[in-house]
Amino acid sequence: MDFNVFLVVVVIAIALLFDYTNGFHDAANAIATSVSTRALTPRIALLMAAVMNVIGALLGTEVAKTIGEGIINIEQYSMADDVSVQRVGLIIVLSALVGAVTWNYITWWFGMPSSSSHALIGGLVGAGLASATQVQWWGIMQHVIIPMFLSPVIGFALAFLIMKLIMMAMVNMPYHRTMKRFRYAQTVSAAAMALGHGLQDAQKTMGVIVMALLAGGYGETHNIFDPVTGDMTIPLWVKLAAAGAISLGTYSGGWRIMKTLGRKIIDLDPARGFVAESVSAGVLYIAAFGMHAPISTTQTITAAILGAGATKRWSAVRWNVAGNIVIAWFLTLPMAAGVASLIFFIFHAIIPV
Template sequence: MDLVLGLVIATVVIALFFDYTNGFHDAANAIATSVSTRALTPRIALMMAAILNFVGALLGVGVAKTIKEILVGFDDMSSEHALTVVMSALVGAITWNLITWYFGIPSSSSHALIGGLIGVGLAAGVTVDWDKVVDKVVIPMVMSPALGFGGAFLVMLTIMWVFRRANPHTVNRGFRHSQTVSAAALSLGHGLQDAQKTMGVIVLALVAGGYGPTAGEREIPVWVVFAAAGAISLGTLSGGMRIMRTMGRRIIALDPPRGFAAESTAAVVLYGMAIGLHAPVSTTHTMTSAVMGAGATKRFSAVRWGVARGIVTAWIVTIPAAAGVGALTYLLLRLVIPGN
């Protein structure tokens, strides 16, 4: 086996491991509210999320194409050097995922990956398509939490007005059943968004190694789609109880109507960004903001804004932190991988 092929295989394996960490890191986003309101048991919720993550990953490749186009200019590099760049970006993203998972912070795997790509690109002298970063990453990064918070707030106000004369016990029971549907929709959206990011990186590695799709072939090979879908599903199945506690209880104790409002709103935002804009937005940011928005309808003081402030801080530092780890990894790998 030559060095380039070995690096391609290693990079693909690391990419799928990132996808796996994304699954267990972000599984809480889709199911935490349903579990905390007792609409679903953790075991059933995880099984449902894993299956629908897999299905969602098969529904489109627009986000994957966006991810693989963030870095350009690999043509002037050796295959070994280009693969070192991609591998380093993945290590940066995985490292940040594991750090935030350990501390139970619901940060963004998506932005960790994008931060890794940007950091390594700058360190390696690879051209970063800043127009695409602004249009497809920065603007949606701001829009999706705003839409999540505002949308969930309005949906919950509507629910409160429509059911203002209904028996609260009956309403809670009805929305507890409805949460099965909203959690399923969110899991599908999570697969549609997050698995595609790994697909894009794998294709980037294949192109860097000279094994990429040729003219006339699918931009994202079928085996890449199924491999990424399988990895994120397995990760989801392994759970993410640390983050689930933060999402389901520490931000605010949700009731079933508010859980439904948060989940349904976040799902709509994810679908719109993936299908309409092909933008790799954060499931974590969107869902956490939706939880805050739905919870704020009870009263603003009901939301534990201290916890929320810590989460927002993690959002802000995710891209630069992953970029820094990725750049450092690149500098180290250049010393040990021939051809750099």
């Protein structure tokens, strides 16, 4: 087997491993609130989330295109006839993935709901800088940095406002009967959140696989670019592979992080859980379809939980836990970038180019 073909296969395999870790790392995003309020049992919630992840992954490709084209420019490798140049492009993508997977495992071990999306983007930036590849700074600012700050702020504010309105509307309603109804409604909101997770996060892996195919010189073989419009397209097998990997990861569960989101931040009731999930799902859909932005499902749901929880009373939220989560958010991009750049130098030294 040609060594470049071997590298392409390895990169795709690790991309799917990242997708799998994304699933079990971020499974809590979709179902932690529903499980903590006992709206769903853990296994039923995970099964539902896995199915909705697959459906969401097949609904669009705009986020995948942003990852594939909008973070670093690998055109110099994909257009090269020299296999050694193509090999450098593959090493860049491989290093980015290893950096992202490493950070995912570290934060999963400590039960911190960091962003798999930002781990991947940080990995791409780190490997790009280490290889002196052009980094699309404006694309990162437009599609990553600005949404990174906006999505949790919007999630918090909307969840707080909507929960306040619901509290005003429910003021004369019997509490236990009303909470029972919201517990049923959470089945729908959790499914919507899981759909948004698949829509956002599975597409990120699709974008990386397409980058590997391009860097390896297989763009034409797999019809990556539309011959008429020139736009990037995602092959069906890439969509199905990414959808399947994230679904399997989700079903395997992320119990450590689920405990943090579902119990350690605040003890949610079904009404607040419903609001947090519904708001988060809405933000994910708008980001994917309207902005083509790969936002963090973790940041969005955590902020919405904080917003809905703060309506109970400000002191009900365990702000020290929330503070640790925010620190993990800010660390993710530079730490994943640092790991990926180090991995690039190691791989570049040991892999013949």
